Amino acid sequence: MGQLIVNGLTTGMILALPALALALSFSVLRFANYAIGSYVTLGAFVTWWANVLLGLPLWAAAGVGAASVALSAVAIDYLAYRKLRERSGLTLLVASMGVSLALENLVRLFAGNSPRAFDVAVARPHRFFGLRLHQEQLVILVTVLAALTVVWLIFRFTRLGRAMRAIADNPSLAAVRGIERGKVIAAVWGMSGALAALAGVLIGLDTSLEPQMGWNYLLPIFTAAILGGIASPMAAVAGALVLGLAEEVSTLFLPPHYRMIVAFAIMAMLLMVRPWGLFGRKWVTR
Amino acid sequence: MGDPMTAYLIATLCVVVIITLAGLALNLQWGMGGLVNFGLFGFYMLGAYVCGLLVKAGLGPLAAMASAILVTMIVSALVSLISIRLSEDYLAIVTLGFAECIRLFISYEDWLTMGTLGVSGITRPFAGVLGSDWGDILFLLFSLAMLGIVFALISLLAASPFGRLMRATRDDPDIVASLGRSVLAIRLRCFAVGGAILGLAGSLHAFYYSYIDPTQFTAIITAYAFMAVVIGGRGSNTGVLIASVILVLLLEGSRFLVDYFPGLDGQTFASLRLIAVGIALVVLLIMKPSGFGRERPTVLAASLRNS
Numbered sequence: 001m002g003q004l005i006v007n008g009l010t011t012g013m014i015l016a017l018p019a020l021a022l023a024l025s026f027s028v029l030r031f032a033n034y035a036i037g038s039y040v041t042l043g044a045f046v047t048w049w050a051n052v053l054l055g056l057p058l059w060a061a062a063g064v065g066a067a068s069v070a071l072s073a074v075a076i077d078y079l080a081y082r083k084l085r086e087r088s089g090l091t092l093l094v095a096s097m098g099v100s101l102a103l104e105n106l107v108r109l110f111a112g113n114s115p116r117a118f119d120v121a122v123a124r125p126h127r128f129f130g131l132r133l134h135q136e137q138l139v140i141l142v143t144v145l146a147a148l149t150v151v152w153l154i155f156r157f158t159r160l161g162r163a164m165r166a167i168a169d170n171p172s173l174a175a176v177r178g179i180e181r182g183k184v185i186a187a188v189w190g191m192s193g194a195l196a197a198l199a200g201v202l203i204g205l206d207t208s209l210e211p212q213m214g215w216n217y218l219l220p221i222f223t224a225a226i227l228g229g230i231a232s233p234m235a236a237v238a239g240a241l242v243l244g245l246a247e248e249v250s251t252l253f254l255p256p257h258y259r260m261i262v263a264f265a266i267m268a269m270l271l272m273v274r275p276w277g278l279f280g281r282k283w284v285t286r
Numbered sequence: 287m288g289d290p291m292t293a294y295l296i297a298t299l300c301v302v303v304i305i306t307l308a309g310l311a312l313n314l315q316w317g318m319g320g321l322v323n324f325g326l327f328g329f330y331m332l333g334a335y336v337c338g339l340l341v342k343a344g345l346g347p348l349a350a351m352a353s354a355i356l357v358t359m360i361v362s363a364l365v366s367l368i369s370i371r372l373s374e375d376y377l378a379i380v381t382l383g384f385a386e387c388i389r390l391f392i393s394y395e396d397w398l399t400m401g402t403l404g405v406s407g408i409t410r411p412f413a414g415v416l417g418s419d420w421g422d423i424l425f426l427l428f429s430l431a432m433l434g435i436v437f438a439l440i441s442l443l444a445a446s447p448f449g450r451l452m453r454a455t456r457d458d459p460d461i462v463a464s465l466g467r468s469v470l471a472i473r474l475r476c477f478a479v480g481g482a483i484l485g486l487a488g489s490l491h492a493f494y495y496s497y498i499d500p501t502q503f504t505a506i507i508t509a510y511a512f513m514a515v516v517i518g519g520r521g522s523n524t525g526v527l528i529a530s531v532i533l534v535l536l537l538e539g540s541r542f543l544v545d546y547f548p549g550l551d552g553q554t555f556a557s558l559r560l561i562a563v564g565i566a567l568v569v570l571l572i573m574k575p576s577g578f579g580r581e582r583p584t585v586l587a588a589s590l591r592n593s
Contacts, residue, residue, distance in 0.1 A: 032375045034378070087575065091571055091575065093322055093324075093374075094322065094512060094571060095572075097324060098563075098564040098565070099564065101505075101509055102561045104560075105556075105564065106557075106561055108553075109558065218382070219379070219382065219383045222379045226376075255394070264383040264384065264387045267379070268368045271368055271369045271376055275369075275372050
């Protein structure tokens, strides 16, 4: 049972980053970015390229990956989403699906379909109080905590963070008060892309890299974000941890390949009963 | 019918009919009803499997098809109930989640669905009536007849008071609700009818290939349906019909490009094609948001335009 909790928290930690990325762009733009899964994939493969082909150490390669996906996310917003912002929300959803399709296959074009792994030394698992803790799980824990702290600090203590919260709360009031929407939106996409890319690296570390990886995580990412309350970024982190635990505990009585069905069942129940999430404020659009 | 060109033409036309049906279903759900179905391929897959498995279980092909349509319709209604009270963003993720779950279920529950082995030997309706030489032509005629019926029905639906209600709900659900109509009931019916058409499209897929396995059903089907609706113009059934023909001809025709570029292998080519579809989707939404077709104008809208 203790081992299950450790594994569940690891899954949840990995999910926390893209769920936060999704909730971040949603809270500021009220737009659910379906391309988030392909950002995860892109980040993982750019990192793989820097790590295996350029021979950089993984932490530096992850930096390259996060920076390139952050730039790509800003560019995609500038080229595609920005022009659709004034249209109905549905148009943006469909456009993000198109972006997702293009990015995922761009990765497939260069990397092919076979699974890959990062170039890292294999280490023996650590043992604490009878629980196995892999080296990778420690790396995941430290990375996620560090990334969350940075995002929290930006959100809480910087002008940028205050501007983001202002736009999330009331866009027209924020505009009246002279907050430059364009810059804030670019910053949001940059953060969102970097977080998604980091998640891709961690997933690759935990399992393996394949072009399908981001797509497979799309449903859990959305479930985690909705579980926390999709309009409140930090609550999405809590949602991710709850979902990770629930998925892991479900393997006690369901075969492990049905984790996705567990995520779907949780999301369905939640949408019928508490659509504003476990931790979110009672906020709902119809 | 030994002529390979004729055989190729018939095969292409069968694919056109199937994609058109998927496009028309999405046009009803998204184009007219404003309900985004990102899990389109899941409902299509459900239709194909219900039909295929019932035929294997000894049911007549037509009865199996009717059951598949009914089952897909009911499941669509149930799935849409999960999030129908919320904004459309939620329906998009719910349908996507449903589709992935259906695919998992079918891939792993071997006892029911034969899993990754697939279901083979699905007999077509009226198979053997004219002898095996004419099998493909007969099936094409049958598919065209089905398409004709669906097209006529949804054209009637679009022109009916219920069609107006659907479009009004898409444009402003609050106004419809304030006029005493149940937005929930309108959306539910719209999504269910779309689901029934997807069940039909899936059944035709199962008949046409006579063998189905989980790898045939991917989000690419969803992407093609969205392409058809975006090119054809949301709400325009004729536009979607023409767009589907053009789309399939382009996609099928692009196969021949492989011969001209020796460096391209099938895998690279498939990726390039999907990149093009993804980019085209975004570019069309930006440059030509209402597509090339036109939604049938309502009487009031027409008189406003003239005045």
